Structure formats: C-alpha cells, structure tokens
Amino acid sequence: MKSRRAAPWITLVAIAAGLILLPLFMPGGSLDLNPLSGNRFPFHAGFIDLATTVLVFALFALGFNMLFGHSGELSFGHAMFFSIGAYAPALYTKGFKVDIAGLHLHHDATNNGFIALVLALGFVLLWAFLLARLIVPRSSGIYYSMITMAFAQVIYFITFRWSELTGGEDGIQGIARPVLPGLPANWLANSTHFYIFTAVVAFVAIAANYWIVRSPFGSVLHALRENRQRARFLGYDVNRYRVNAFVLSALFPAVGGWLWTYLQQAINPDAGGIDYSGRVVMMSLLGGIGTFVGPMIGAFVYWDIQNSVAQQWKYWPAALGAVFVVFVLAAPAGIAGAFVAFQRYGFANSIRRLFSREARLETDLAEELPAREGGP
Template identity: 30%
Template structure:
C-alpha cells in the first residue's frame, strides 16, 4: 500500500497572522496619534485633526449601523447635533451641575433613539433612510424656528461652569488637549465595537442582517437586537456631539442638517464599513482632503464627489478593505 500524505489546509493561521498585523498597525497608529500634539504642529493642523476625530466618531456610528444591521441612516445628525444642542440648552435654561448635563445628554438621546427605533424598523430599505432623514430635518426645523428656546439660526452659546470634572473648561476648548480626549474616546469606541462584533450578540445581529427570516425560524426574536444596534449607533454619534459641544461651546442648526448625515455616510463608504475602524480612517482622509481642496478651489465638493466615485469603482470595500487585503498573507497554490 502506497503512503499517501494528505494535508488539510486551514485558514486559522492566515487569520491569526492578519489579526496580529492589524493589531500591530492599530497600536502604531494609536501611539502616533498621541504623539501628534507634542510634535509642534501648527495650530490650524491640530484644529483640523480635532475636527476629524469628532467626525470620525460620528462616521463610526453610521458605519457600525451599516455593518451590523445593514441599515443606511440619513438622520444621524439628529443624534450628533441633538446631543450638542441638549447640552447647550440645559446649560442655559437649567441649573443642573455641568457634569450631570454633559453625562446625561448622550444617555437621553440614546434612550430617545431606542424608542424611535421601534418606529423606524417598521420600514425597510429606502423607506428607513427617508424616515430617519425626516426625523433629523424635523429637529433641524424646530431649532431653526423656535427662537425663544434655541435662538433660531443664530445659534446658542454654552454656559457651563469654569471647571468640569476637576478640569478647567478651557482644557476642552484647546485643540491640542481636546484632540487627545477625542482620540482616546475614538480608540475606546473602536475597541468596544470590535469586542462586540466578536461576541454572541454581534454574531446574532450579523445573522439577522444576512437572513432575518431564517433567524426567526430558528427561534430568535429579531426586533429587539436590531433596535439595540440602532440605539448603540446613536449613542456613538451622541458621544461625538457631546465632544463637539464641549470643544466649540456654541451650536447652530447646521449641526442638525441632513447634509451632515450624508457626509458621515460618504465618509463611511470611503473608509469602508466591513472593518469597524474603516469609517474612522475615512473621516481623516475626507477632512484632510476637503481642507486641501478648499485651499485651491471653492468647488471642493466636486473633488470629494470624484473621490467617492473612484473609491466605489476601484475600492468597493473602501480604503480599509485595501489595507486588510494587503496585510492578508497570500495562500499557496492548492489552498482553499
């Protein structure tokens, strides 16, 4: 009898090596980010990076909703801007402690999003997107027209105490220190979403996304997990809005406009939604590209539009998909 040696190829080593490579890359980027404020960068560059990190949080929430539930939202500006407005309004019209205002605002917005999710989930596809857009625009119109409450299109200035969480309020309004805060928050959010995606709940929601009918058939209730995903996505956007309010100390209705939601969705597509960190990468690329383009032309939107078209056609998985594909070791011939 001839000796026939057979080997069963496994993808585990390949996945393990790719995970290690991504971990090393992620830690390198994280540490590099913490080093940026100490490199003597111009103030306008630090301001740009701080804005990008807050936008990255919003885009991460939008991208997470697409990745985990297959839902496309045009209304996340309501959660982002709604939190910023709530902090400013409470600081002006209530006598609550500043810390309570800042911490409770994202929770209140998230609770509202959770309740709203049961209405939004009665629709599917384009109808879901349009309904989320309608909710955001309704809030935009409310802040625009209710001058006695929010001062209309002129906006409203925050009135928090000079100290917050034991730190001077100016700590949150300087580009270098606020970048470190928002960078840390972004890193914690991405880490939390990575762990959630690998949990049983993350696996369940992906299964519901791929085939909701089959998930129901085997005994799972699908409405509550999907509502929780919407609420979590809203919470991420709300945290970004909280940082925005602390940093700028001023809000206008523009932060509630549908164009901000659309921008966040474009960013998520550019970065790629298959990776949790993809939309965050897309945010930095988008904000930097927008700033560079606006220095040369007033029609910078056309450059961003052409970039989006190029990404969709040449990189359907986004920039993050290209990076993960590059880090994935090539299989030998004959491997499955």
C-alpha cells in the same frame, strides 16, 4: 479554524497610536521638538482643531457603521443623534428660559461636562429607543432609510424653528468648555489639551464599539446583515436585535455631538441636517464600510481633502465628489477594503482585479482552494 483576525489588543494599540499621531497628519501639522518653543506638547498646534474635528466625526461614523456596516441597515438620518447629542449639553451649559403650553421652564447656566454627557446620552437613548420601536417592525430597506431621514428632518426643524429654546438658525454661541477635576479652570481652552481630552474619550468609545461588534451580539448583527430570514428561522428575535443595534449605534454620534459642542463652543441646526447625515455615509463608504477602522479613516480623509483643497479652490466639494466616485467604482470596499484586498491577493493582483474579470476569477479560485483542501 476561526477566521483570520488581528488579536484585539493589537487593534487597540494601533488605534491608540493613531490617536496620538493623528495631529501630525493634518495639513500644517508638524512635530515641535524645539525645547525653547515653550510648547509642552511636541505638536505644532496650527491645525489641531481639525484633528479634533476628525475624531468627532470618527465617532459619528463609528456609530453609523455599527448599524450600516455591521447589521446592514442604512439610516439616512443619523445626524439627528449627533444634533441631540450636541444640543443637550449646549442647552444645559448655557441655560434656557422657555414657555411651553403654559409651563415656564427655566434652567440656569451650569458647567459640568459629565452631567452634560449623561444628558446627551440619555436623550439620545430615549429618542432612539422610541424611534426604533416605531420603525423597526414596520420598515426595512429603502423605507427604513427614508423614515430615518424624515425623523431627522423633524429634529432639524425643531432646532431650526424653536428659536426661543435653540436660538433658531443662529444656534447657541459662547458655550464654555467643561472644567476637568484637578486641572486649572481653563485647561481645556487650549486646542492641544482639548485634543488630548477628545482622544481619551474617543479611545474609550472606540474600545467599547470594538467590544460590541466582536461580541456574540456583534456576530448576530452580522447574521442579520447576511440573511435576516435565516437568523429568524434559527430562533433569533430579529426585531429586538434591530432595535438594540439602532439604539447602540445612536450613542456614538451622541458622544461625538457632545464633543462637537465644546470644540466649537457653539452649535447650530446644521449639525442635524441632511448634509451631515449624508456626510457620514460618504465617510463610511470612503473609508470602508463594515470594516472596523474604515469609517474612521474615512473621516480623516474627508476632512483632510476638504481642508487642503478648500484653501486653493472654492469648488472643493467637486474634488471630494470625484474622489468619492473613483472609490465607489474602483474600490467599493473603501480604503480599508483596499488594504484587505492587498493583503489577500497581493498588490499587483488587486490592481489587475479592478480591470479584468479573468483576474478576478483566477484570484478567487486561488482564494477558494485552501478552503477546499482536505474536504470530504
């Protein structure tokens, strides 16, 4: 009676397995089972920072997808939350001294990663809430995308221009990684350790996201995506849901930004640029918009292509563009969507559907029949 979905724990176990195995699938990644290598973790750590990068962007895409994939609203400025989530901990950790409007603001360098996280989330929460209250009642569709982009540019130029606080174009360097309670002070300096730390944080965030999109709240988001007017006439306070979806979707890029700062131990204005806002759209579409794991797969594929091609060919974005075009034309539902199609229509039929309208009609009909059986 209810739709076919995997049990929650299966999805979460699969995601945990994915997080553990991810480093092996990065270029240069391999198992290191030689007991004499002195490596306490069974990975070759050459590209493990790239795996960490994938997770950071997976979180970014996860938040973006909650808005675009689940509630159907395209924000073209989600990098602003990534950027705020990155700068807040960077400034908190490095300290700053600024004079603004006669006030002398001063903060000494500190090193508490969890307060940094609270700050990242807090600033993003506040900014996203104010922004959503401003734009949600006034815009939708393309205007919504344009306004989010405009506000992202505001954040971008603040980080770019306010050199005194943000270091301007050069950004902030030399940010110490946090110290975890009960572990040696430089434990997180090791790439593998930092990957483990990131994977644990990512798992918690992914599970939280999964909980949200499957909750009754998530169902309402799907209703908004499908038919906002119908939802409104059923008695849903549509704008309240749109504001909440916007704010919640901003928190995941904030967590991503927080990790990004510590991963690179540096941050610059690019993190909030149009390029990053666009990248997350690309990752999500590539992986499969609206599916749960799709955007995370997209982040993986994006970085894998970038890194394997970039070493051979300096025009690597062209390769990425080609892959993107192929997906948009042939598999608009993305990689995850293609797997759903294989499961639903079988592999051969899915390929036939790409090329023949008749095959599409035929397989749609076969799909429809079970639903009609035993009807009135």
